[in-house]
Amino acid sequence: MSYVYAVARLRGMENHLLDSAFFSRLMDSATIDDAVKALGETSYSQWISQTGTANFDKAIDSEILATCEELKSFVPDKELLDIFRLPYDFHNVKVLLKGLFKVRGGETEGRRYDLLSKLGTIDTEELTNAIETEEYGFLPYGLTDLIPQCWQLWDATKNAQAVELLIDHQMFKAMLEVAEGLKMPDVIQWVRYKIDAENLRGAIRLSRMKYDAAKALPFFHEGGTIRPDDMAKLLNEPQETWSRILSYTDIGAVLNALNEQSDMKASLTDVSKALDDYLLKVLENAKYSMDAPANVLLFLLSKEAEARNMRVALVCVAGGLDRDFGRRLLK
Amino acid sequence: MEMLGLSLALFGAALAAALAGIGSAIGIGVAGGAAAGVMTEDPNKFGSCLILQALPGTQGIYGLLIAFFVLNKLGLLGGAGAVALTWNQGLQIFASCLPIAVVGWYSAIWQGKTSAASIQMISKKPEAMGKAIILPAMVETYAVLALLTSILMLMGVQVG
Numbered sequence: 001m002s003y004v005y006a007v008a009r010l011r012g013m014e015n016h017l018l019d020s021a022f023f024s025r026l027m028d029s030a031t032i033d034d035a036v037k038a039l040g041e042t043s044y045s046q047w048i049s050q051t052g053t054a055n056f057d058k059a060i061d062s063e064i065l066a067t068c069e070e071l072k073s074f075v076p077d078k079e080l081l082d083i084f085r086l087p088y089d090f091h092n093v094k095v096l097l098k099g100l101f102k103v104r105g106g107e108t109e110g111r112r113y114d115l116l117s118k119l120g121t122i123d124t125e126e127l128t129n130a131i132e133t134e135e136y137g138f139l140p141y142g143l144t145d146l147i148p149q150c151w152q153l154w155d156a157t158k159n160a161q162a163v164e165l166l167i168d169h170q171m172f173k174a175m176l177e178v179a180e181g182l183k184m185p186d187v188i189q190w191v192r193y194k195i196d197a198e199n200l201r202g203a204i205r206l207s208r209m210k211y212d213a214a215k216a217l218p219f220f221h222e223g224g225t226i227r228p229d230d231m232a233k234l235l236n237e238p239q240e241t242w243s244r245i246l247s248y249t250d251i252g253a254v255l256n257a258l259n260e261q262s263d264m265k266a267s268l269t270d271v272s273k274a275l276d277d278y279l280l281k282v283l284e285n286a287k288y289s290m291d292a293p294a295n296v297l298l299f300l301l302s303k304e305a306e307a308r309n310m311r312v313a314l315v316c317v318a319g320g321l322d323r324d325f326g327r328r329l330l331k
Numbered sequence: 332m333e334m335l336g337l338s339l340a341l342f343g344a345a346l347a348a349a350l351a352g353i354g355s356a357i358g359i360g361v362a363g364g365a366a367a368g369v370m371t372e373d374p375n376k377f378g379s380c381l382i383l384q385a386l387p388g389t390q391g392i393y394g395l396l397i398a399f400f401v402l403n404k405l406g407l408l409g410g411a412g413a414v415a416l417t418w419n420q421g422l423q424i425f426a427s428c429l430p431i432a433v434v435g436w437y438s439a440i441w442q443g444k445t446s447a448a449s450i451q452m453i454s455k456k457p458e459a460m461g462k463a464i465i466l467p468a469m470v471e472t473y474a475v476l477a478l479l480t481s482i483l484m485l486m487g488v489q490v491g
Contacts, residue, residue, distance in 0.1 A: 004447050008365035011454040012372025074368075290365065290448040 003291040006075050010299045017302055018042060023309045023330050032056075032318040044310065056314045060307045065118055067303050075296050079178050082121050083191065084300040086141060086178065089120035089127070090171040093143060094164055096131045097150055101160060141174035165218060172198070172221040186286060186294035193282050195224035196251045197275040199231045203242075204271055207235055225249060254278045269329065280305070336421030337405065337413055343428030344401035347481065351394025351435030358387025358443025365447035369454040379453050379460050383446045386467045390431075390439035393478040397431045400485055414491040427484035434477030442470040 029035035032053050039045050047059035047066075068081055075081060099111040116124045122139065130136055136144045150163045172195050179191040199220045206216055213235035220228035226249055234242055246252035254274050280301055286294035309330050316326035366380035399408070401424055406414045416424075449463035 002361075002364060004361055004364040005368040008368025008447065008451050008454065009371050010368075011451045012369050015372070015455065290444065290451055 003076060003293050003295070006293075007289075007291055007295045009074060010295055014299065014302070016043065018306050018310070020309075020330060023313050024327065026310075026313045027316055027323050027326055029317050032314065035314055035317045053318075056318075057311065060310050060314075061118055064303060064307050067300070068119065071296065071300070077182055077293065079182050080184075080187065080293060080296045081300070083175055083178050083187065084297060084304075085119055085121045086175055087171060088117045089122050089141065089143075090167055090174075092116050092120050092122070092124060092127055093131070093147065094167055096128060097147070097154075097163065097167075098160060100131065101154055101163075141178075142170050146170045162218075168198075169221055172223050176223045182293070184293050186283070186292060187297060190279070190282055190294065190297060192223060192225050193251065194279055195221050196226050196249070197279055199224055199226065199228065200251060200255075201268070201272060201275055203231050203234050204239070205268060207239055208268075211235060226251070250282070251275075251278065273329075276305070335418040336416030339418065339421030340401060340405055340416060340424035343425035343432075344398040346425075346432040347394045347401070347428040347435070348391075348398035349394070350432040351397075351439065352391040354436035354439030355388050355391030355394075358390070358439040358441075358446070359384055361440070361443035362387060362446035362450060365450040369450055373454065376453065376457065379457065379463075380450050383450050383453070383463060383467065386446050386464075386471065387439045387443040389471060390435035390442070390474045393431050393474060394435050397428055397478070397481045397485070400482065401428060404485060404488070404490060406491075416490060420488060420490055423488045424485065424490075427481055427488060430477040430480040430484070431474075435474055438470050438474045438477070442467050442474075445470055 026035055026038050029038055036045075036048055036053050036056075039048060043066075044059060044063050047062040048056055051059045051062070068085060072078060072081055095112055095115045099113075102109075103111060113124075113128070116128070118124060120127070127139070130139055131147060136147050138144075139147070146167065150166055153159070153163050153166060172191075175191050175194070176188070179188045182188075202219050203216075206219060213232055216232040216235050217228055220231045222228060224231075226246065234245060237245060243252050243255035243258075246255060258271065258274055280298070283294050283298040283301065286292040286298055289295070312326055312329045315321065316323060362384040366384045369376055369380060402408050404414075404424070405416070406412060445467040449466050453460055453463050
C-alpha cells in the first residue's frame, strides 16, 4: 500500500502542531481562563469549549482521539494506529482490574471509571462489561488469556504490582506481534527500542531502590534488542558504567548523553524524558522518506508529546505551580 | 519477410510512446497522491502542487514525439503510403526508439517520487518552491538526454 498520500497529508498536519515557544507562552498565562483564551486558535479550543476549563484533561484526550479518527480515515494500515493506541487498552485493563481487586477486597468505592481512557482500540464500555461479567472471549491482544491469569496471580499473591507487570509483559508482546504483522522493519525496530527504553527505565528505578539483581529478571520485558538477562545484570554494576556496558546498543547513547551531563543522578522524570526523546529520534529518519509508514507513528508520538505538554502547561497554570519546574517537564 | 522491417519500426514507435507514457502516468500519479494529501490540509497550495505534479508528464510527451518522428520517417503521416524497409532498417529504427522508451519510463517514475517529496517539502516550507522544482528537474536531464539520443539515432537511419 502506498503511503505517499498519507505522509503528504501528515506533513500538512504537522504544520498545526504546537511548538515549545507556544507552550512557554501558555505557561506565562496568569489564570486558566487566560490560558484557554491563548488556545483560542488551536484545535484544542473546540474541545475545551465542550468540556469546560475544569475538565481540560478530557478535552486533551478528545483532541488525540479526534486525531486518531482522522488518521484512521486515510492511513492504509490501521494496525499502525493500533500500535499507538494499544497501551491505552492495557491501561484500561489495569484500571478495571485494580478497581475490581479493591471491590472484592471490600472497598465499595474501588471502581475508578474516571481513569479509563477513550484512546484505546476497545470501547471502554465493552471492556468494562467484559471484565466485570468475566466474558473475555472477544477481547483482542491476548487479553482473553491474560485477564484470568491476572486473577489467578491476584488470588495467589494479592500483589497489584505483579499483576501490573504481567499486563505490561503482554502489552509489549502484543505490540511486537502487531508490528511484526505489518512487516515494516522501521516500526518493528521502534517497538523493540521502546521495550528497551521501558526496561532501562525499570532498571534505573530498581537500581535506585538497590534491588537485588538476582530477583530482578521478572521486571524486564521480552522482545527488546537487549535481553532481559543482560538488563538484570546491569543492576550488579554502578549506573555510571551502564553506558559503557550498553555501548553496543543504540540506547547506550542516551545513557552516554546523561553521563556527559553528569546527570545520571537526575530525576526519573529527566531520564524518562531522555528516553522518550530517544524513541522519537529513532523514528526521525522516516522524515526523510516521502512514503515511510513510520511517519504515521512519528506524527502520533509528536501529537502525544504535544498533548502531554498541554497537560503540563494547563496543570501548572490552573494549580499555580512553579513555571520553571513546568518548563523543565516540557518535551 | 518484406513487412518485418516496417513491423519492427512500428513496434519501436509504439514502445517509445507506451513505455514513456506509462512512466509518466505512474510518476504523475505518485506526485498527485502527495499533492492531494498536502491540499487536503492546505488547498491554497494548488498552484505549486500542480506545477510539481506536471513535471513527470514530459517523458510521455518525449515518447510521443519520437513515435511521430518514426511515423513521419516511415511516410505514414502524409498519406503517401509507407516506405519500403528492410528488416535491418526496421531494427535500426527499433533500436533508436529504445533510449526514450526505457529511460522515459524509468525516469518518469523516479521524477514522480522526487516531485512527491518536493510537494511535501513545500507543504512545510512554501518559500522553497524554487528549490523544490530544481530537484525533480534534475531527473529530467536524463530524459532529455535519452530524447536527444533517440532523435540523433533516428536521423542517422537511412530509409527509402
